[in-house]
Structures are given as C-alpha cells and as structure tokens.
Amino acid sequence: MEILILHGPNLNLLGKREPGIYGTTTLEQINQILEADGKILDTTVTCRQSNHEGELIDRIHACPGKYDGIVINAGAYTHTSIAIRDAIAAVNVPTVEVHLSNLHKREEFRHRSLIAAVCIGQICGFGIESYRLGLQALVTYLKK
Numbered sequence: 001m002e003i004l005i006l007h008g009p010n011l012n013l014l015g016k017r018e019p020g021i022y023g024t025t026t027l028e029q030i031n032q033i034l035e036a037d038g039k040i041l042d043t044t045v046t047c048r049q050s051n052h053e054g055e056l057i058d059r060i061h062a063c064p065g066k067y068d069g070i071v072i073n074a075g076a077y078t079h080t081s082i083a084i085r086d087a088i089a090a091v092n093v094p095t096v097e098v099h100l101s102n103l104h105k106r107e108e109f110r111h112r113s114l115i116a117a118v119c120i121g122q123i124c125g126f127g128i129e130s131y132r133l134g135l136q137a138l139v140t141y142l143k144k
Helices: 027-040 053-061 075-079 082-091 128-143
Strands: 002-007 044-049 069-073 095-099 121-124
Touching: 002 027, 002 053, 002 128, 027 044, 027 128, 053 082, 069 128, 095 128, 121 128
Parallel strands: 002 044, 002 069, 069 095, 095 121
Antiparallel strands: none
C-alpha cells in the first residue's frame, strides 16, 4: 500500500512557527514518525510539502495509479482553496484531512473547511497525533 502525506503552506516552518499552537516538533520529525508508522502498518509513506497551491494540486492529480490514499494538511488552503477541493474530488483517491490544531477552537475563518466534504474524514486538534491517527484511519479504511 502506498500513501501520500501532503503538507501545505507554512508547515515547513513547524518547530519555529507559533509553537504555542503548532508545537515544537519539526516537519522533518513528523515525516520520520509517519514513515516509521507506515512500516508498522505495512505501508509505504511518501511525504511532500509545498507552499504553492498549484504544486499541491499537481501532486494530487498524480496520485491515481501511484498512491492508494492521501493524508493532507492543506494549511490555510483548507479554508480558501476550491481548486484543492476540486482536485481531491476529481482524482477519487481516498483522502483524510488532518490539522495539528483544533480548527473549531481558533479564529472563526478557520472553522470552515472547503475540503472536508470530499475527504473520508477529518482529524484535528491532537498535534502530531492528528497525522498519525489520520494515517492509521486511512490504512484501516483501505484494508476494508
């Protein structure tokens, strides 16, 4: 099984960016944890990050036939990108939306996810565990 972990804008700054909200774990550390979890789940995990909407969309478009599922933290694009939402819907690859912070306890503009409706589920508010839970949930879903 092949899973793509897709990190959106500003997530490359994890560990330095607003640690009170996002924690002190770096993106590289998160990727290492997810790759290790993938081995336990008998799944190959590929992690990619971009600050550019078009690059994220291109990676989503490339998924069919290459990846069995996607775990995505679209960052701020979660709340603004109809294009990412449409890309997820178009490829028909099971996708789980994850966020480090609890979107519903933050600013009102973060309460609405444009991509949630085209994902099989959303996990938020558990720090790096959101990613780990998202990966585990996706693998379980795909094995059914």
